[in-house]
Amino acid sequence: METRLLILNSEPVFQDRSLAMIDAMRKVEIRIVRSLAEAVYILMREDFDLFVVEGETATAIDQAIHTRQHFPSLEIVALTEAAPSAAQSQEAGGQNVALVTADCSDRQLRRQLREFISAFERSSGPAAEGIDPCHSLVGNLNQFSAAEILQMSCLSQRSGRFTFKSGRGNSEIYLHHGMVRHASYGSIEGEAAVAEIFRWRQGRFFFEEGIISQVQTVNRPWTHLLIDNLQKLDETLHMVSVAAQR
Amino acid sequence: MRDTSLETQLRLLTLQTESWKKLHDFITYALDKSKPIISPEQERQFTEVRAILLQESEHVFSELNLVAELSGKTMNVLQRASSIRGVRELSGDETRRLESDWNAVFTKVGVVQGQLKARRRELLSRSAFAQIMSGIFGRRTAAR
Numbered sequence: 001m002e003t004r005l006l007i008l009n010s011e012p013v014f015q016d017r018s019l020a021m022i023d024a025m026r027k028v029e030i031r032i033v034r035s036l037a038e039a040v041y042i043l044m045r046e047d048f049d050l051f052v053v054e055g056e057t058a059t060a061i062d063q064a065i066h067t068r069q070h071f072p073s074l075e076i077v078a079l080t081e082a083a084p085s086a087a088q089s090q091e092a093g094g095q096n097v098a099l100v101t102a103d104c105s106d107r108q109l110r111r112q113l114r115e116f117i118s119a120f121e122r123s124s125g126p127a128a129e130g131i132d133p134c135h136s137l138v139g140n141l142n143q144f145s146a147a148e149i150l151q152m153s154c155l156s157q158r159s160g161r162f163t164f165k166s167g168r169g170n171s172e173i174y175l176h177h178g179m180v181r182h183a184s185y186g187s188i189e190g191e192a193a194v195a196e197i198f199r200w201r202q203g204r205f206f207f208e209e210g211i212i213s214q215v216q217t218v219n220r221p222w223t224h225l226l227i228d229n230l231q232k233l234d235e236t237l238h239m240v241s242v243a244a245q246r
Numbered sequence: 247m248r249d250t251s252l253e254t255q256l257r258l259l260t261l262q263t264e265s266w267k268k269l270h271d272f273i274t275y276a277l278d279k280s281k282p283i284i285s286p287e288q289e290r291q292f293t294e295v296r297a298i299l300l301q302e303s304e305h306v307f308s309e310l311n312l313v314a315e316l317s318g319k320t321m322n323v324l325q326r327a328s329s330i331r332g333v334r335e336l337s338g339d340e341t342r343r344l345e346s347d348w349n350a351v352f353t354k355v356g357v358v359q360g361q362l363k364a365r366r367r368e369l370l371s372r373s374a375f376a377q378i379m380s381g382i383f384g385r386r387t388a389a390r
Binding site for chain 2: 012013014016019020023024032034
């Protein structure tokens with residue numbers, strides 16, 4: 001299966017050194033965008049294994065960190081023209097943004113990029129259906145959003161586990177007497193995982209009554225989570241609407 | 247077998263096609279009388295697309311030996327379409343000329359893109375050894 005990369009590069013015709021290297025790699029499909037708004041617009045609709053932000057060091061890191069606010073689980077790499085400062089590296093590291101510096105020989109850069117991209121080779125297949133008679137609620141995320149079904153379950157004081165399955169992978173949210181107690185998506189846990197699930201527009205979900213998590217990673221009331229995440233989603237959709245006007 | 251220069255040409259053409267499509271979306275919007283509002287944001291985005299085409303077209307076409315054929319038509323389109331409002335105010339004849347020039351550029355770019363994709367497909371089905379051999383024998387034949 002091909003590794004899908006979305007590359008943000010404002011000058012893809014004149015600054016194409018890394019692009020040419022990535023394009024020459026086998027089993028890699030690339031899509032190039034020129035602006036962050038366009039990138040967010042596409043990321044909202046399609047799945048990519050890796051998002052590469054290429055450009056001048058400070059700008060690339062800024063844009064990568066900005067994207068992280070909208071997509072908590074996305075693998076992001078900032079491909080910078082020059083080596084970043086210690087503060088920039090720390091800031092990027094804190095936001096889980098990987099850094100690759102293009103300030104090296106072609107051979108070194110090609111090797112770095114190949115190593116990096118091969119680590120993201122797509123392994124997950126389409127989501128399994130997994131419908132079981134013990135699932136008390138089953139549905140499609142393109143008909144009911146995660147926010148809607150969680151709101152309904154929290155209002156009715158449910159306890160149990162929501163499982164969400166999509167092309168991006170599986171995630172779980174545990175409720176306890178109408179409160180979100182624990183959420184996980186891959187290696188992400190807590191509020192970041194809830195934020196990720198809020199953005200899913202495709203996939204299936206099911207609810208199993210009575211399954212309680214021993215772990216507690218979410219401590220805030222549901223209403224706070226809902227308001228914060230809807231606000232973040234609004235900001236993302238605002239960026240998307242800017243790109244969509246084109 | 248992959249040819250890096252062919253891949254570069256295809257990448258450049260894909261980017262160029264995207265920009266021409268975006269320009270067309272704006273021209274269509276400008277000519278649609280049922281959409282009276284032109285926002286400053288739309289004008290800004292139009293100028294951005296126009297700037298990209300002004301900067302890149304010449305370079306991309308020279309990489310593909312298309313300058314003689316397309317440069318004039320490209321400049322005609324970009325000069326006539328100075329803004330969304332400008333396109334809306336063009337006369338009937340000028341609008342037809344704009345659309346005809348846009349169509350000529352887009353058609354040629356599309357045809358070349360198709361040819362390059364076919365060439366890539368052919369190369370991918372060939373082994374590296376066969377490619378080298380055809381290169382050697384091709385050169386000898388040309389030298390005679």
